[in-house]
Amino acid sequence: MPERRLPITAPAAAGSRRHSRRLRRLCRLILLPAFALALLSLAYLSFSYHGNLPLHGCTNLQMRSVMHHGLSNRDHLMKWKDHATNISMTKTEFEPANRRKKSRKHYAPCEIQFLPSVDDLVEPAQFENFTEFSLNYILKEEVLPGGGFFKPLFGGHQSPGDREETYHAKDQTLHCGFVRGPDDYPSTGFDLDENDRRYMATCHVAVSSCIFGSSDYLRRPTKSRIGSYAQKNVCFVMFMDELTLATLLSEGHMPDENGFVGLWRIVVVKNLPYKDMRRAGKVPKFLAHRLFPSAMYSIWLDSKLRLHADPLLIIEYFLWRKKAEYAISMHYDRSCVWEEVLQNKRLNKYNHAAIDEQFHFYQSDGLVKFNDSGQLPVLPSYVPEGSFIVRVHTPMSNLFSCLWFNEVNRFTSRDQLSFTYTYLKLRRTNPGKPFRLNMFKDCERRAIAKLFHHRTNGTTERPPANLRLDTIPSSIQG
DSSP states (O other), rough: OOOOOOOOOHHHHHHHHHHHHHHHHHHHHHHHHHHHHHHHHHHHHHHHTTTTTGGGGGGGGHHHHHHHHHTTTTHHHHHHHHHHHHHHHHHHSSSSTTTTTOOOOOOOOOOOOSSOOOGGGOOOSOOOOOOOOOOOEBBBOOOTTTTTOOOOOOOOOOOOHHHHHSSSSSSEEOOOOOOOOOTOOOSSSOOOOOHHHHHHTTTTTEEEEEETOSSOOOOOGGGGGGGHHHHHHSSEEEEEEEHHHHHOOOOOOOOOTTTTTTTTEEOOHHHHOOOSSSHHHHHHHHHHHSSSSSSSEEEEOOOOOOEEEHHHHIIIIIITTTOOOOEEESSSSSOOOOHHHHHHHHHOOOOHHHHHHHHHHHTTTOOOTTTSSSSSSSSSSSSEEEEEEEEEOHHHHHHHHHHHHHHHSSSSSOOOHHHHHHHHHHHHHSSSOOOEEEEEHHHHHHEEEEEOOOOTTTTOOOTTTTTTOTTSSSHHHO
């Protein structure tokens, strides 16, 4: 019987195994370098975006060497990373990082040559060549004829014709806030206690500020920088509403028996005339001559500033030495109203349509760009910084303050938009009657008042409900 043989498969299987081994070796030779290259690429990307390890600091020769050896030796890789770190650190000592954040502009104070002490001050007997005329103010408005609806307003009802007439520097009676309605109508706002009114009527020099809506912390003037004479003879008045007072009490700022917290005399304003706290703050800012009827000088500083210079030395430097009746700092970054309009809209500081309405009105009435004509500008800047104002209460200074307030009352509360228009229109309307304005550098403002930030939104909590207000001195409660 013929012998049957089974199929011989062993040699074929051995050949297949040898083929598989070759294939795996070939894959290792191809895939491992590729895998190493991929890992190196990932390492390059991660290190190149790391601020302290920019891989592009390596030389091409070092890069090729690492790519050739792959990741077979972890020690070599770590040595190379350390070497790359040392190279990049050495390089960044001489070259800035490519992805460095854009640095903010730094605005530093500049030196002011104040007199050495108030002992050397001599108040001028009278101001030279200041325009003289008489101003009176509308205190009360009756119901308009016609029997229509009438609502008394703090700024009054000023017609376009009345507004145009007030720009003439002459004997006149004009709207300038604090306008009341008929006797049977409610108050138009900014109600003060009689004790505070009597105190403010005695002031010859007034330094004032305000906090409404609990928008700021109480910043006391630097007492060591203010001489003993000014501490005794200058009125430091901080206006605030009842909410702000309650918040400050909860933070430990308790007025003494005379209503003082440090140098500040706390004056509580009831029934604010505007819901917009920014607009309400323009009342003490612009109308110091109405609030301090006997004062010859006044200094205004926003609540974000802390005064650290003697008020009398400030008056001598910005007014007497410059023979000016009004002093305000120019803006630190912008000089043209066009730029200020764009910035207000970019930051949504106010309703855009209201800004456009005000700006178009001013353009139609002659407002031009800063130095657009190619001639020397009337002012060194058409945008004020606005947080610090020094005044002597001359007729022209008082008129300008009333006109500027009326613009804020009529249009937006962004007073930097209306400053230059008001000044140029007053100047254009009264040729031969100068208004002596000193617009000084903002670095000088920074030298006499330290700037802080306002309270951030959401950080101001209402005072505790159980806060006892009966411990407040009666002079503060009103």
